[in-house]
Amino acid sequence: MLPAFALIRPRSLSEALSAISDDDVPYSGGTELLLAMRAGLQRPRALVDLKAVPELRRIALLDGGAEGTELRIGATTTHDELARDAVVRDSFPMLARVAAGVGNARVRAQGTVGGNLCFAEPRSDLVPALAALDASVVLIGPGGSRRVPVAEFILGMYWTVREPDELMVEVRVPVRPVRAHYVNLRITERPSVGVAIRVDADGRCRLVIGSVGEQPLVLDYDGIHEVDPDAVSAAVEPVPDLTGAEDYKRHLVAVMIRRAMAELETGKKQ
């Protein structure tokens, strides 16, 4: 049962920033936070509802989307909004597909990009997809703002570099001509394994393995031919759970890397 709490509804970023503290925590879709509160794992004094903060809820291409610029995704953008956005669908189709495949309809309608990243539940589709695209997170706190690459933002299970007095404002994704693909295996509601791959125009490539370990595994290569699925599978540190033991998850990593690479080449689902 949900314990009692105060609800604070700031109307601007500065109001929101001054409202948050150790006990007064940011709240967006509540899809993680409210479950954690129901289970008695968290008992904040107040929830600071970010949904009415205009600076946090927008998707836009900076400078008209020229190469070298960035896409910015406000922290309170829901998975549904991301999946449906015309710019995202057009220029970052992998991201749109990933968002459309998250969890279930309720989670997509309420859950946000910021909540997904800040909660740092390891079984995330967004984290490997964004890390593969070399995205960064913009944080703002009393001491000003800072940028952290997504790959470095997540420190472990439910653990990020964000300080309790900081807010995540947005995610920034560089605009570059890349080919990218994401595949996952979902056995229960959340993914058990996710593999994102990005190949640049010059052939260099990045592989990110998500959901299997406590943190995403990010690997950069000079060319896709250098990717050795079995070596990566040996390198991951799987967390066993009800969907599989360590050896099964290791095996899945190799299978999903092969599928991601094949689908990237052929454009067809394997």
Add this chain to the structure above:
Amino acid sequence: MSGTRETAGRSVQRPDFMAKLTGAAQYTVDIGMPGMAHAKILRSDRAHARIVSIDRTAALDAPGVVGVITAADLGGLFPRFGHIVPDHSILAEEKVRYYGEPVAIVVAQSAWAAADALELVRVTYADLPDVLDVAAALAPHAPLVHEHTYGGTADESFRVLTGAEQERASSNLAHEVVLEWGDPDAALAGAATVHTTSVTFPMLYAYAMEPYNAVASYTGDLHVISTAQHPFMVRDDLARVFGLPLSKVRVTSPFVGGGYGSKSYTKVEPLAAIASWAVGRPVKLVLDVEESIYTTRVDSAEVTMTTGVDSSGRILARVADMVMDSGAYADNSPLVLAKAVNRCFGPYRVPNLRVRGRSVYTNTSPASSYRGFGAPQGNLAGETNLDQIAERIGMDPKEIRLRNVVGPGEELLPGKRGLDADLAADLEMLVDSLRGARSEDPHTGIGFGMSVSDAGAFPVSTAQVRVHVDGSVTALSGSTEMGQGSRSVLGQIVAEELGVEHSRVTVLQSDTGTTPYERTTGASRTTVLVGLAIQRACADARAKLREMAAELLGTPIEAITDVAGGVRTDEGKELGFADIVRGWFGSNAGEVTGVGLVRRDGVTQKMPPFWEVGVSGVEVRVDVETGVVDVEQLVTVADVGFAINPAAVEAQDLGAATQGLGAALFEELVYDGAQLANANVVDYRVPRMSDVPRRIDLMLAERGDGIGPYGAKGSGEGALNPIGAATLAAVARAVGRWPDRLPLTPERVWRLSCEVAPSQPAHTAPDYDGSTADAISDGTQT
């Protein structure tokens, strides 16, 4: 067959359709009573422990708290319930027997205040050694979950059915059933092929969308509104707790959000009732999903089945041993066990048989009824074993079934009703559909199976129909509408019998204070038994209306015959029901009540009232790299005699089969020590819309061979029963190796395919060595 009928045989729209669609339907959670307080349950946080003390002073001082109730407060009441074995403490007395067991009730002005105060109740426990699974519970000198037995079962007919009652608690055996005929050992010794199969059926949760809830008001009389599937059975348990006459206990079931067996018998009603009794106000108790999972789960089972066949594939003997993990309290598990025992060997001629079943107490959440009632557990072993034998002797799995299946009219259990179905014809329909659509993919496989269940339970049912002064009709039944659509079907029978429009019939159900007695809503019985009671009530009303018409018209009763919605005289004069009621009472007032009674007599003399048929099959596709199983096709045959509402029958079959696929592929409660690791909807994976098979073929087989209205038999559970074995066989055929447990999760299927070298033939189990019946029980009885 439906040609001569007006309403029966048509897929009428459910009368509660709009109420449910718009959210207007009132469920227990929506109900309030004036002055109502709210209860929360303090639950045990360990599996087995003595309660040393309970300190409630801090909780009683907390804001809004009205009372804190423990077992010590129940002086003067009978503190337990249980319709077969009254072993179930309402609140733990002296010790707790499972994690999640209710220890105290906190009643407060609001549910929040009650929840906050829960943390202030201090329970001091002294841990006891626990038995968390069947092996531990049956080990020599195992700690006992119950030190003593409980005399006096509530219900004579259950005593007959189960033969329950032990002298003293010397082990954790809750109940044992042995069924035997012929000389199975000799027959196996002389068989051409003998084959043994051991399988595990998982621990499940039925996952009705609505958890268990109750609102109770004790004022000397007791009124409980709850999610009960069998309100009359709950009434009986509550009357015993408070020592009240049945007339002073009223149990009402409003809209119920699914049951699947999990809401049969008493659950949270005694908790709400004693809370109201203790604080002198109405009390509402609402459980969440996790609490509901800890309230009732499904019996898991380990079953070993041995069959001997002759060289032509005829069954000579079957020997089975079954052990069920029934958790901390017996609840309905003794009956589930008894049914599993007589359902495990299938609808086949078995000249020599021995089945031994044991239901075992463990320090886990209590198990009880589940859709299919023992058949899913037993059928998995029986049908898998038959498929494996067919493979060993090189026979088509359809052929081996056709050689052994019991024919129409033939006796399956000695002294019981002969089979009222044509299973061979059903099987041909099923296999034609499955094989007709076969794909070429090497990683696909088909599997199918059959079951029959002695359904209907004990045939006691009563119903009333009230013909109103405007000729419209209200029918009253104590059977519960839980989503299965009985409100439509019972209304259709009334409309058919009286010749009135279905839209002018209202069916009111499930209030022990106002609707007539119904024993249970289970065992797929409503259409047949309540249907018969309704038919008889209509006939009774018609007889009264004919007499009234004769009196009104001054004609002899013999001159009056029934027509749709009224009567006709020899001379062709017609009177509608409205004319008769108005004329006889002499004013625009009055009504005529017909009463229908069903007992073990006439068509319902022979047990069971009918055999419920399950004939189902699937085609699966296995992704051998990941182990993911997709169901390409589902086929079911509804051998229901006559489908009073064909759409409802099809929906029941699709729902039952899909629920079966849940257990076959995804669902399993997993204990991690004393606690469940997945007592929530995110980690306990039930089928999603996207898991529904790609192609679905739901067939009706209507041969008018049931005793119910218009030749109907029951449905709702049958299609589930063979799904486990069918899926298991389909996966085995796709990967080349037989699994030995459900659910077939991706990880398990991957491991299975890893064990198969590319050219290796499919694995078969070792031969029968004469000792399998005892394989699970090694050294367990001391």
